[in-house]
Amino acid sequence: MKVGRGAETPAFLVMDVVTQANARQAALAPNAPKVIRMEVGQPGTGAPAGAVAAAQAALRDGLPMGYTEALGLPALRARIARHYMEWYGLALDPARVAVTVGASGAFPLAFLAAFDPGDRVAMAAPFYPPYVNILQSLGMLPVMLETGPDSRFQPTVAMLEALHPRPDGVIVASPCNPAGTMLQPAELAAIAGWCHAHGVRLISDEIYHGLQYDAPLATAATSPSAIVVNSFSKYFSMTGWRIGWMVLPEDLVRPVERLAQNMFISAPHIAQIAATAAFDCTQELEANVATYRRSRAVLLKGFPDAGFARLSPAEGAFYLYADVSDRTHDAQGFCRRMLAEVGIAAAPGVDFDRTRGNRFIRFSYCGAEADMIEAVERLKIWR
Numbered sequence: 001m002k003v004g005r006g007a008e009t010p011a012f013l014v015m016d017v018v019t020q021a022n023a024r025q026a027a028l029a030p031n032a033p034k035v036i037r038m039e040v041g042q043p044g045t046g047a048p049a050g051a052v053a054a055a056q057a058a059l060r061d062g063l064p065m066g067y068t069e070a071l072g073l074p075a076l077r078a079r080i081a082r083h084y085m086e087w088y089g090l091a092l093d094p095a096r097v098a099v100t101v102g103a104s105g106a107f108p109l110a111f112l113a114a115f116d117p118g119d120r121v122a123m124a125a126p127f128y129p130p131y132v133n134i135l136q137s138l139g140m141l142p143v144m145l146e147t148g149p150d151s152r153f154q155p156t157v158a159m160l161e162a163l164h165p166r167p168d169g170v171i172v173a174s175p176c177n178p179a180g181t182m183l184q185p186a187e188l189a190a191i192a193g194w195c196h197a198h199g200v201r202l203i204s205d206e207i208y209h210g211l212q213y214d215a216p217l218a219t220a221a222t223s224p225s226a227i228v229v230n231s232f233s234k235y236f237s238m239t240g241w242r243i244g245w246m247v248l249p250e251d252l253v254r255p256v257e258r259l260a261q262n263m264f265i266s267a268p269h270i271a272q273i274a275a276t277a278a279f280d281c282t283q284e285l286e287a288n289v290a291t292y293r294r295s296r297a298v299l300l301k302g303f304p305d306a307g308f309a310r311l312s313p314a315e316g317a318f319y320l321y322a323d324v325s326d327r328t329h330d331a332q333g334f335c336r337r338m339l340a341e342v343g344i345a346a347a348p349g350v351d352f353d354r355t356r357g358n359r360f361i362r363f364s365y366c367g368a369e370a371d372m373i374e375a376v377e378r379l380k381i382w383r
Contacts, residue, residue: 006137012129013351014039014362017335021345036371036378037364039335039345041177041318043237044367045288048281051238051274058273065269070260071253072099072245072267076276080245083279087209088219096248098256099267099275103207103231103244107134109263110227110246113255114201115140119168124155126321126352126360128177128205143167146356152313153179153321154187157194170195172220173205175212175316178352178362182315185218192223202226207244210235210285212316213293221247232271234317236278237288241271292318295365295372302376307383308361318366321349325359335361342378 017039025035046052058065071077074094081094100106107130115121117139123131125144132142145159155172172191174183183191188204195202204220207230220226231244244267248256260266278285296314303311303320310323328334331348338344349360365372 005139009133009137010129012133013332014129014347017339017345017347020336020339024339024343024345033343035339035343035345036375037345037367038371038375039347039364041234041364041366042239043234043288043318044371045237045291047238047241047274048236048278048284050281050284051236051278054277055270055274058270063273068099068266068269068272070257070264070266072097073269073272073276076272079276079279084219084221084247087217088221090219090221092221092247096250096253098246098248098253098260099272100244100246100260101264101267102233102242103205103229104130105242105264105267106229106231106244106246107131108138109256109259110203110229111135111138111140112259113252114203114227115169120165121169121171122155122160122163122167123171124153124173124176125355126153126178126349126357127171128173129351131171144355149312152181152315154181154183155191156187157190160191160194160200166198167200169201169203171203171205173208174218175208176205177208177317178319178347178349178360179312179321180314180317180319181312182212182215183218185216188218188220189222192220192226196223196225204228207231208234208317211289211292211318213296213314215315223249225249225251227252232275232278235285235289236275236281237285238271238275238278241268241274243267243271243275291369292366295367295369296320298369298372298376299363299365302380303363306376306379308363308379318364320363320365321352322361322363323359324361329358331358331361338379338382342382344375344378 077094077097081092084090084092122143124147228247232238308322312321347362349357
């Protein structure tokens with residue numbers, strides 16, 4: 001019996017680690033030290049109180065929950081546009097905003113609207129695995145730009161200029177997953193300008209905006225041809241609500257709307273109500289960022305003494321990308337042993353870089369602050 005191309009889509013390995021960590025936790029004795037979760041980028045805090053209250057009020061008041069417009073509730077789209085003025089000083093037409101089923105729902109819409117099967121889309125390696133897996137399942141061709149510490153694991157215009165033939169698209173992420181590094185405003189502007197000048201569609205993954213520590217923040221939404229993807233899952237701590245958004249160039253608004261109508265109908269109504277309220281929860285959200293900042297400092301100070309001295313610059317998001325080539329060339333085996341022997345779950349780098357990733361481990365520090373402190377102590381002993 002025939003199966004489709006999508007049946008060959010590789011696993012997102014970090015989700016396999018989640019399963020393994022869940023199984024280990026379930027098998028532990030009641031008083032045994034718990035598994036410390038550093039494998040997945042899921043904030044340990046829940047949705048902000050104001051967002052939860054808005055959802056509760058809507059349900060209590062009997063507001064009918066049904067399909068919304070495919071591009072989202074007008075109130076949420078307007079609030080997202082206002083957010084761009086508040087954070088970036090950018091006047092944004094709400095008509096260019098598309099509310100999506102998380103950032104994960106945004107990527108297939110963006111790829112289908114912008115590219116055809118066979119089109120070449122460039123991105124830095126290491127990369128967020130679903131970029132490649134979704135592109136390939138749609139018949140598009142990922143093009144890897146091998147990056148490293150010299151470029152802070154970010155692409156450059158020079159790398160793009162060196163590609164022959166020129167790609168049809170470019171994906172950037174700042175702050176990026178897995179390395180946690182950022183494009184400086186001038187660097188992002190240069191890439192966006194190069195893409196626009198050469199007719200190359202830029203997709204800017206900005207889902208970790210708000211989670212930056214010392215580096216300045218910039219958005220590609222200033223480009224008239226770029227697609228910007230963002231989400232309520234990270235800074236807004238609403239992972240399970242499955243709600244995100246795109247800022248679209250004018251020529252892609254209607255194509256994305258038609259695709260969304262057919263593929264998703266709309267993002268969950270109740271999640272859109274909660275997301276609208278989340279923008280007014282700044283104090284709580286900034287307290288979460290302060291926790292990440294403290295956890296980041298604990299790991300940056302303690303990890304070298306625990307045998308993880310070669311770390312990516314922790315400029316944003318909540319990840320450290322550790323070069324462990326002095327300890328292993330089998331990142332998956334290393335992660336399995338770390339989980340089994342000291343109860344710490346982390347993501348193998350091969351998930352993010354299929355040629356060099358077996359020399360790297362990604363640690364997430366968005367869990368409880370006490371867990372990050374405990375992780376350092378366990379790893380010092382394990383060393």
